[in-house]
Amino acid sequence: MKIEAIQEDLIDEFSMFDDWMQRYEYMIDLGKSLPIIDESLKTEDRLIKGCQSKVWLNAELKGNQVVFTADSDAIITKGIIAILIRVFSNQKPEDILVANTNFIDEIGLKEHLSPTRANGLVSMIKQLKLYAMAYQAQLKN
């Protein structure tokens, strides 16, 4: 599925909720259902800086697609990660690089986009794109 199509789906799903409580409950559920990554992958170099909660992000190249797995010690943060992974994992590096993140605003999670926000959503997106950039270079060689 293309990144835009997944984003559209998410916007549809979140449009069913009429208040923040329902949105957050859904996000918490998404967080709980996120596959837990292997303890051995929770290393210092996979830790994303700038988060009040800990976030580990792992990236692998499978074929011509980047596969992301991640974990956090905070459940709301995990929910956010789950959303990001759904959008960006199993995609080609070049598609990840050009994708915009407007959908975050549209699903009512704009407050998490503020750079001062301690969950580090902005850092996470930056890190996802950095991996994509690295793999794009690798694929070209």
Added chain:
Amino acid sequence: MYSVEKIREDFPILKRKVNGYPLIYLDNAATSQKPQLVIDCIVDYYSNYNANIHRGVHTLSQEATDAYEIARKKIQKHFNIKNSHEVIFTSGTTHGINLVANGFSEILLKGDEILVSAMEHHSNIVPWQMLCERTGAILKVIPMNQEGVLVLSEYEAILSEKTKLVFVNHVSNALGTINPISEIIKKAQDKGAAVLIDGAQSCSHIKPDLQKLNVDFYVTSAHKMCGPTGVGMLYMNEKWGNILPPYQGGGEMIKEVTFKKTTYADLPHKFEAGTPNISGGIAFGSAIDYLNNIGFAEIEKYEMALLSYATNELLKIDDLTIYGTGPDKTSVVSFNIDGIHPYDIGTIVDKLGIAVRTGHHCTQPIMAFYKIPGTVRASFAFYNTKEEIDALVSAVKKAQMMLT
């Protein structure tokens, strides 16, 4: 009669809404809100007598200088300081600490020792580490126990003739513990060591008598006590004022300048280089007036009632642990709920219009001691109410329900 309803009317911000709910501001340990009187004071300064101080002969400059110096006297009186020239305006606690640390870099010798408590704010640890790197002095830590109370027997054990400086906060920002500073000062001075007390967390709750405490240095920030940000004070005993070298060079701190040599101005100007935060200093004075008008005894009584109410109500929540359970505390409750990250609780509670702090509160050593990533910290001021605490408790319960 203490009327919280009347007091709340003094704070315009308390009328605003956050996320559709009336603001409940329980992050007073980070910074306090400002009463209209303090806001007006800043507006009045810029509207009517803004001028640079201590340098012009014109009327405006005289008026601004007078107002600034009156504020210094208010600070002097409030903290019961002997001489007004022992009050040094700073940009805040952090600045004051760095000023003292810098001064000691010329005094300390290799092998000298500095003691800091285990419950210090990062701003009270890093300058000493830097000082130790520069001088070869050694940093030692006064440990605390599980209740978050300093272990004084251990303190005595590490105090020695090598100890040159002791740095302790009066109140811990992460735990709310009130440290026995009078005893700490005496014991240090018996060994010939100087003491700096960080009053950032205590100044809005406790009015210290600095002459009686006979402390060497005391620092605080105006913004923690209803004053503006970017201004604070350093008390420096006159003896130290003459010994310590200036921190920054610039205008205001000099007596005479030639290209060969500059002689420094007398206290306090020796440590006040450059144009200061004039409106901030003047407004700091009115904040002090405001608090004294309500009265520190009244404030303490009211806040202690809030603390015990909040503690009891929060402890009724299943699996909730409070950190900082010593007998002497200010109105701060730092807590966690088993299995829930403090960040998650803070996020949900904020959605309900309640401002609390989550995280390590710039005290990672305390968090490491308890082996936790952080806490949720609710800190109450004299303008908070029991109803707000009820709202906090129900918000935390809601968060717990959503998150487990």
